[in-house]
Amino acid sequence: MAAKGVGRTRGTIYDFPDFDANQDAETLHAAMKGFGTDEDVILDLLTQRSNAQRQQIICAYKTVFGKDLIDDLKYELTGKFESLIVALMLPPDHYDAKELRDALKGAGTSEDVLTEILASRTNEEIHQIVAAYKEDFESDLEEDLVSDTTRYFERVLVSLVQGNRDEAEADLSRAEEDAKTLYEAGENAWGTDEERFIAILCSRSIRHLLAVFDEYQKINDIDIEDSISSECSGNLQCVLLAIVKCVKNTPAYFAEKLYNAMKGAGTDDHTLMRIMVSRSEIDLLNIKDIFKAKYDESLHSTIEGDTSGDYKATLLNICGGDD
Known part of the structure; x- marks a missing residue:
């Protein structure tokens, strides 16, 4: 599976030649x-x-x-x-900061937005977002997260907003140890030791976590996502699953979110807009490829059927040509 960050230059929008x-x-x-x-x-x-x-x-x-x-x-x-x-x-870091601010200070807290942004951004991106948030709103993002979220969900977000994930290569012996720790904290425990899950999933490098997930499958013959789904609930489950999905394949995570935003009655335009804009210069081509393969319909045609007017025309331009 592709590690997070792989293919991060496959956007649909790039510098226009002969720009004036x-x-x-x-x-x-x-x-x-x-x-x-x-x-x-x-x-x-x-x-x-x-x-x-x-x-x-x-x-x-x-x-x-x-x-x-x-x-x-x-x-x-x-x-x-x-x-x-x-x-x-808006510059990308300021756009993310605005989305986080709206999620925290709007009518109720939008946990899904907090999860999506903080679980999917790199260390460098997180640092830029924190600085942009401070500049634009004269407020500390970590403090606002603490005041608007609770319990283990709050602790995961605070850990992620440090932008301090290890970036080292995988350590195979340590990966086996981490996999055993996760197994003992979840499937093999009476109750769940959430702190162990948070410590490993929020701090280890992407390459290391991919190795941990492989070892976990060998130990337990269960995918780590299935274990999190059975051992955790609510916002904690959602954010831990988002981390795992982004570690495995970030474009696939966003393809799934785009599909969910447009399926069924009504379109979640806020999510559709945010993902199309924020991934347009990073990996939207990868997202389109995965969307087509997984859902047997192109992202372009799905947007075309779910939106209208100038809004639709703009989204389709961002999307690029149909597949």
Whole structure:
């Protein structure tokens, strides 16, 4: 199975050749001035520029027109289309910080968002998110997590937000020892020793954990995901499963989340939007490949059937061509 981080340059969006920030700023301004807004120009241009290039366009727009581009976009656009375009304009670390803030300070805590972001990001990404959170909200992310979550779920999130996961190669003898520890803490125990699960799953390196999971299967003839599902419950179960899935194959984790966001009655647009934007320059091509193989339908056609209007057109541009 692919370790987390493998294939992290297989995005659908990348630097636009012959990029001219001033020209793009003028094009966007022309699309928004006067009576009516040319949404097609806005969505086509912004989905063909990398995030780094979009940041240059924001600076050029303010220099040339003395106005804030994001404010103008918010004024001219509406609904889910507006939310998606604004999400594209934020630097990745600041977008993640915003999503975490909304999950913590909105109406009730959105544990699923906290789990998705903190379980899937690298050490470096976590450090950037923590700094962006501090800069944007003048608040400490760890302190906010502690005040809004409880018990073992809180402890997992606090561990993850340190961004201090070991990055060493697998130690096979230690992997066997860790697998036995997990077995003794769960399947072979009366009750579950959650602390052992947290200590190993939140601190060991990705390559080491892959070895641990292989050893666990040998010892117990049960996949570690099945053991967590039977031994843990609620938010703790969800976050530990997310960690395991991201260790095994991060794009597969996001393919599953995208499928769940669009299946059944109604679409979870918040999750759909967040994953499409946040993975667009990292591994969205991998996600598309896995989505097609696992669900026998392309991500492109699924989005096409579940969304509409300029919002749909923007998502499809981010997705890239149909498979």
